[in-house]
Amino acid sequence: MIRLSWTQPEDLVPHALEAARLDGREADAIRDRWTAAGGSTDAPVSGATPEPAPAALRGLARELLAELDLLPDPEALRANEPDDLGPVLALAAPPELPDPGDTADRVLGAWLGRAAGCLLGKPVEKISLAGIRAIAKSTGNWPLDGYFTERGLDPETAAAHPWNRRSRPTSLAENIDGMPEDDDLNFPLIALHLLERHGPGFTTDHVAQAWLDLLPGGRVFTAERIAYRNLLDGVEPDRAGSVRNPFQDWIGAQIRTDLYGWTRPGLPVEAALLAWTDARLSHGRNGVYGAMFAAAASAAAVAGASVDDVIETGLSVVPANSRYATAIRWGTGLAEGGLDDEAAVDALHAQYGHLHWVHVLPNAALLAFALARGGGDFHRTITLAVSGGWDTDSVGATAGALTGALTGAKALPRQWTDPIGDRYATSVPGFANARFTDLAARTLEASR
Structure with missing residues (x-):
């Protein structure tokens, strides 16, 4: 049996009820009908319960998901977190950015930095903050100073905090042989494909077709999997992300859009528009804002802006009163405070730990904290990002891409880049035997 x-449907309802609560939509009556029928309100962290629900409960779940889609949004939510971002971008005022100049080294640095940050986080994805610290301390790698290893790992610690099953064979220091496949690297390939095939005028329909052509359904998760299913069910791309999708505010879109900024150095609003076109296929509100933040910040990073200006540029294209903007500001404020690294991360988890580990808000706050406290230092930034927990490979990837662009490929620490060896083992059609040097050259060409 495959779960x-x-x-x-029965596993989506608890997530959808929680999403409604966080948005301030009135769903008590729907919750009561669900629990009276025997449905659980405990949202499965891994996305699926072990056993299927009875047919009647599964049918009710589909009915209630449709009703939850129709609940009206509170007026304050519509005002602070609009889906129509035209007015937001029309008022965007990013800080003055440097003349991008020759961006070749920065673009390669972004690709390599994204890979290294992702690779660092892969084996501890889904492991708790306490588990990450216990593993690193047990192997003499705390504060985090290199790729994770199981050499010297205490057996009791290993049993209590098992590695990410898929990543352990390829992502521990003793096993790394090039960059293994990961959605955090596959999605930038899809973005590059879109720009190469359609140019910057690509549409959300083009994004949908690219997914169907290039990505198996088993390689997408959370909101992307919902959108993929909806596309197969005949839902048009402009609605695919809003039908029975409780994951619209999760991190998936934020991991897809760095490349749009790499191809628009010094042009963050243009980069944000490309990100919006992509992100709206699967996400809404804060999920889309995360994609726009990452793209705009990347446009500033490949132009050689300061870390502060990279963060401010990202903030300039998202609604100022949104929960996403609040999370970014919270993270940067924490970085500027007097708490040491561990205490600061503990404060992050106290503030945002009630949210799912794939939700965009805790990960955005952690990203901002790592960027601001890292101050442009690649090593410090990616180790802070990953040692903070939650979606370790995704936050590590975005932090690595931004600081990799700021650092440039030539100046990246070799302890992080040598194991990657300029190789990416992707299954995305058209990118077999990918070399990061080639991907950077194609990215530069797409920017023209």
């Missing part, structure tokens, strides 16, 4: 995660 496919992030798609079972």
Whole structure:
């Protein structure tokens, strides 16, 4: 029996009820009907419960998901977190950015930095903050100073905090042989494909077709899997992300859009528009804002802006009163405070730990904290990002891409880049035997 995660109606209802609560939509009556029928309100962290629900409960779940889609949004939510971002971008006022100049080294640095940060986080994805610290301390790697290893790992610690099953064979220091496949690197390939095939005028329909052509359904997760399913069910791309999708505010879109900034150095609003076109296929509100932040910040980073200006540029394209902007400001404020690194991360988890580990808000706050406290130092930034927990490979990837662009490929620490060896083992059609040097050259060409 396959219990496919992030798609079972009975497993989506608890997530949808929680999303409604966080948005301030009145769902008590729907919750009561669900629990009276025997449904659980405990949202499965891994996306699927072990056993399927009875047919009647599964049918009710589909009915209630449709009703939850129709709940009206509170007026304050519509005002602070609009889906129509035209007015937001029309008022965007990013800080003055440097003349991008020759961006070749920065673009390669962004690709390599993204890979290194992702690779650092891969084996501890889904492991708790306490588990990450215990593993690193047990192996003499705390504060985090290099790729994770199981050499010297205490057996009791290993049993209590097992590695990410898929990543352990390829992502521990003793096993790394090039960059293994990961959605955090596959999605930039999809973005590059879109720009190469359609140019900057690509549409959300083009994004949908690219997913169907290039990505198996098993390689997408959470909101992306919902959108993929909806596309197969005949829902048009401009609605695919809003139908029975409780994950619209999660991190998936934020991991897809760095490349749009790499191809628009010094042009963050243009980069944000490309990100919006991509992100709206699967996400809404804060999920989309995360994509726009990452793209705009990347446009500033490949132009050689300061870390402060990179963060401010990202903030300039998202609604100022949104929960996403609040999370970014919270993270940067924490970085500027007097708490040491561990205490600061503990404060982050106290503030945002009630949210799912794939939700965009805790990860955005952690990203901002790592960027601001890292101050442009690549090593410090990616180790802070990953040692903070939650979606370790994704936050590590975005932090690594931004600081990799700021650092440039030539100046990246070799302890992080040598194991990657300029190789990416992707299954995305058209990118077999990918070399990061080639991807950077194609990215530069797409920017023209």
